[in-house]
Structures are given as structure tokens and as C-alpha cells.
Amino acid sequence: MTRKPRHLSPEERALWDRVAERTTPLHPTRPELPEALDPSARPKTPPKPPLKRFKVGQAVTATTPPHDLSPSIEDDVAKSPVAMDKKRFGKMKKGKLTPEARIDLHGLTLAQAHPALVRFVLESVADGRRLVLVITGKGKARESTGPIPERLGVLRHQVPHWLNLPPLSSHVLQITESHLKHGGRGAYYVYLRRAR
Template sequence: MARRRLSSEEEALWSALARTVRPIRPSARPVAGLTNAPLPIEPPIKTRLTPPPVRTPKPPPVAPPARTPAAVLDTGWERRIRSGSISPDTSIDLHGHTLSAAHARLNQSIAAALSRDARVLLVVTGKPPKSAASEGKGRRGAIRGEIGHWLETSPYADRIASVRVAHPRHGGDGALYLILRRKK
């Protein structure tokens, strides 16, 4: 890459700057072409006496608060879940999948259930390993550990009314009911 020559104005500015620099090692050789002539004093630049107008940023549009799954459903739903008389409209089995595959499949299934106006989605996550359950450590499987976060950050989070542990006839601790909201 060819270097360009400095103009006379740029050379004067560079010389003025170089004279203000102190060498790290005093024994360093001086830069050729530099003189110790006094710096020319330039007249001050005129500035505005009035400050520029202050712009206040527009506040971001206020989004309605995101709806979160309910801790308690109405008594009809609660009774049906406890008694096991609830029947899932659709189900998905995630155990045996990798975390990324299970996450993608969960989102696809929720989208499909919503498009069919389903109200109850049964999500089978699998039970924790028997060794962990028998030792009393309370360990959960990897998918079961992540599913709460996946549902909170899902693009369909506002369409989920509640998440409940399934009745033993539908998998008990190894499955969840996703109760979906009706269309708006």
C-alpha cells in the first residue's frame, strides 16, 4: 500500500503534536524534521452562546402486561384435573429427545394445538431416573428441568392458561397438562 505525502497543513499539525510528546526513554533519537519552534497561537473558535435544543426521546409504546399461567383455575378445571376425568385434546412425548429437539418439538406442538383450537395439551417429559428417585435426591430429568423456562420464554406464553402435573392415568410426575387459553 503506497503511503501518501502529508500536506503542508497536516505537516504543521503533526510537528506541533510531536513537540508536546515526551519520549519514554530519554536517550531515544529525535524525530527528523522537528524543530523546537514555538507553537503558533490560533484564535479561539467562536461557539454558540445558546445551547442546542434538548431532544427528549419518545417513550416506548406501552405493551399490555404479559399474561402468565394461573396458579389456580376455576373449580371445574381443578376438579377435572384431580379426578383424572380431563381428556387431553392432543399429546406430545418428549422423553428420549435431545434438549434442542425437545424444545423445537414443544413449540411446534403448541402451535399446532393452538391452530386446532385445542384446550388441553399433554406433554410427556419422562420421569427422573429411578436411582435418583430412590435415593431421595429429588432430581429431575433434563427436559423436565428446562420445560418451565421454555414455556415462560415461548412465543405462545400468553396463550397458556396453566401448567399442571398430569393425573397418574396420563403419566403422573412424568407428564404435564398445558391448559391453553381460548382464542381472543
């Protein structure tokens, strides 16, 4: 609860002026405060426009944009350019290529999943694998109690970022959502570069 500012009465103002006349300023070269401290001298804020009439049962038109300003992870991964052979990419998206290895990150925390993913990808590169499957799960729907919206599936959103950061980014050629038979939205195909 905010308090309204208390203004000096005429008697209090006269008393203050008498006290101020008898004092010597600490910094005589500093300019004095303007008289704008007086509440009557302050600029007035423009009045707010009146609210439109509203009837009970009337349809409301949404005037605010949606709160989710960043693109979904599906859009972000889907919009990434194809860096591998387009024919092979098409087969991979249709689920016709079989992953050579897989890692399941279900039930792991972010702190546990990140080192496990790094170890898995680096071992896959060392073993000469090209296509691996990273299973993240779709995430559990839970009730949001706060004002900030929470994304569904923390690992599903974090894994593409980890794969695009060092030390994995130099080994990863392509990331895309897996086909339904390999997990659909709950898993990613990770196509690795050839070991040099």
C-alpha cells in the first residue's frame, strides 16, 4: 500500500523558511533547488482515457499479444538449415535410417544429463558412428503457479542448445526431431561429422 505524499501546511512552510534563512549553506557554490518542489508547481499528468462500456456476456477482443515471444524448440530445430546430404536427410526424417546408438536422458536432472550427453557424443565420434538418437522425453505437464510461464520438457529444450555449444558443436552436423517410431517429439536425431 502506498501512502499519499504529505504536503506542508502554510504555518509549517513559514516555519521552515525562517529556519532556512538562519542557516549557512554547506556548499555555497552549489545552485539552490528550484521552487518546483512545491506540489502546485509540478506538471500535471494527462488524464487517462475513459474505459469503454462493457455489458455482462459481451465477447471480449484480445488486445494483448501472446506472452511466448521466443519460438518453440520445434520451430527452432526445424528452421535450422540442412547441412548434410539432402537425400540422406530426407531418409532420416522419415525414419528409414536406423540410429547406431542411443542415449536415454529420461529422469535425469540438467546437471546429470549434460555430462552424460557430452560423454555419449564424444564416444560416438571416437567409435565412428554417424547417426545417434538422444531421447529426452516430452516432459510432464504440471500446474503452473507462478506468473512466469514454464516450458514443458526442460531437457527437450536444453539438449539442442548443448549440442550447438563446444565441445559438441564441432562434431554435430545436423539435429532434427526423430520420426514417430524412434520417439517423435521426445527424441532427436543427431547426425555426426566424420572423424578426421
